[in-house]
Amino acid sequence: MEQSELTERELAAWRASYQMLELLRTRIEQQLLADSGLSNADYTVLALLSEAPNGRMRLFELGRAAGWEKSRLHHQLTRMSTRGLVTRERCGSRGREAVITPKGLTALKDAVPGHAREVRRLFIDRLTPEELDRFGDIAAKLLDSLRADRPTS
Amino acid sequence: MEQSELTERELAAWRASYQMLELLRTRIEQQLLADSGLSNADYTVLALLSEAPNGRMRLFELGRAAGWEKSRLHHQLTRMSTRGLVTRERCGSRGREAVITPKGLTALKDAVPGHAREVRRLFIDRLTPEELDRFGDIAAKLLDSLRADRPTS
Numbered sequence: 001m002e003q004s005e006l007t008e009r010e011l012a013a014w015r016a017s018y019q020m021l022e023l024l025r026t027r028i029e030q031q032l033l034a035d036s037g038l039s040n041a042d043y044t045v046l047a048l049l050s051e052a053p054n055g056r057m058r059l060f061e062l063g064r065a066a067g068w069e070k071s072r073l074h075h076q077l078t079r080m081s082t083r084g085l086v087t088r089e090r091c092g093s094r095g096r097e098a099v100i101t102p103k104g105l106t107a108l109k110d111a112v113p114g115h116a117r118e119v120r121r122l123f124i125d126r127l128t129p130e131e132l133d134r135f136g137d138i139a140a141k142l143l144d145s146l147r148a149d150r151p152t153s
Numbered sequence: 154m155e156q157s158e159l160t161e162r163e164l165a166a167w168r169a170s171y172q173m174l175e176l177l178r179t180r181i182e183q184q185l186l187a188d189s190g191l192s193n194a195d196y197t198v199l200a201l202l203s204e205a206p207n208g209r210m211r212l213f214e215l216g217r218a219a220g221w222e223k224s225r226l227h228h229q230l231t232r233m234s235t236r237g238l239v240t241r242e243r244c245g246s247r248g249r250e251a252v253i254t255p256k257g258l259t260a261l262k263d264a265v266p267g268h269a270r271e272v273r274r275l276f277i278d279r280l281t282p283e284e285l286d287r288f289g290d291i292a293a294k295l296l297d298s299l300r301a302d303r304p305t306s
Contacts, residue, residue, distance in 0.1 A: 005269040010277050013289025017276075020296040021174040022197075023220030027299065030222070044175075067176030069183070116158040123170075124163050126298045127291065135291045136166025138284050143173040145279045146180065 024122060031118045036111035041066075041076050043115060046085065046108040049100035056099040058091070064147065080104070177275060184271040189264035194219075194229050196268060198239065199261040202253035209252040211244070217300065233257070 006014070029040045038046070048065050049055050057065070063073040077098055080086045085104035091097045100108075124132060159167070182193045191199070201218050202208050210218070216226040230251055233239045238257035244250045253261075277285060 005266060006273060006277070009289075010273070010285065013285050013292070014272050014276060016289050016293040016296055017174070018178075019218070019220055020292040020299070021170075021178075023296065023299050026220055026222055026225070065172070067172055067179055069179055072179070113158060119167050120159060120163070122299065123167055123295070124159070126295055131291050131294075132163065132166050134287055136162075136169050138280065138288045139166070139173040140169040141284075142276070142279055143169055143176065146173065146176050146275065 027122055028115070028118055032111060032115055035114045036107065038107060038111055042080060042085065043108070043111060045076060045080060045098070046100060046104050046111075049086065049098060050105060050108055054099075055105070056089075056097045059088070059096050059098060062098050180275055181268070181271055185264065185268055188267045189260065191260060191264055195233060195238065196261070196264060198229060198233060198251070199253060199257050199264075202239065202251060203258060203261055207252075208258070209242075209250045212241070212249050212251060215251050 025040055032038050032040065032043055036043075044066050045062070048062060049057055059070075059073060059077075063070060066073065068076070077086060077088060081088065084101055085107060087099050087101060089097050089099055127135065178193055185191050185193065185196055189196075197219050198215070201215060202210055212223075212226060212230075216223060219226065221229070230239060230241060234241065237254055238260060240252050240254060242250050242252055280288065
């Protein structure tokens with residue numbers, strides 16, 4: 001009775017992709033939380049801000065880069081502000097920005113080596129270099145295509 | 154300063170994969186919630202149970218299939234029980250099972266066509282058949298590898 005509109009092959013490809021990512025997210029987050037007290041979402045925000053000029057990004061850009069809706073971004077940043085990892089600041093007529101704090105930067109620096117090892121152990125080392133390139137290329141194509149849908153408000 | 158242990162190519166492949174799936178989850182869930190009031194997690198549980206013999210699965214198997222830890226599965230099933238979509242039942246000495254209710258089955262049936270259309274629109278139709286097969290194959294290989302790590306308690 002399941003998804004009659006998709007062929008068996010399509011459904012299998014979708015489910016493997018979705019379930020693999022769910023499991024990978026869970027496993028990656030277990031290490032992050034245990035070793036650094038950061039969730040996947042915390043890590044994503046800190047990593048994106050740390051690489052942005054002056055450690056700051058407009059909320060719209062940050063949400064877009066993370067793949068989140070406005071309300072999810074709002075709740076995430078509220079939790080992180082409470083913990084002193086980020087602040088939100090007005091920036092003239094351009095709206096609001098999220099800014100990484102020194103505490104946030106330290107938390108990220110402490111988390112990076114363990115997280116990188118876990119990404120290698122759970123994802124990169126389980127694929128051949130050719131598979132990794134192919135998977136990454138297809139993911140990047142899909143990401144570009146999905147981002148192109150969104151209104152550039 | 155980010156993930157010095159990973160090469161640029163590895164980091165790019167990882168980030169594209171992670172961010173693409175984050176965005177895809179967000180977009181897929183927007184349609185599901187708007188049209189059916191179900192989250193991605195609700196849909197996953199209902200779909201897995203609906204395909205299991207007699208609409209029931211041991212909690213351990215369900216968590217494994219969904220890629221969730223015990224505590225996440227527990228909270229998810231508690232929320233769904235409150236809404237009458239599933240029940241949890243003891244099953245002799247083998248522990249506990251989750252069971253889909255008639256209301257859960259109806260909710261799933263109502264949600265399937267719209268969800269399948271959205272999976273097609275956002276994922277399947279944006280790839281060539283060869284890309285879809287390749288992506289699905291690599292995801293399935295990773296999924297098998299990750300699942301093989303887990304203790305079979």
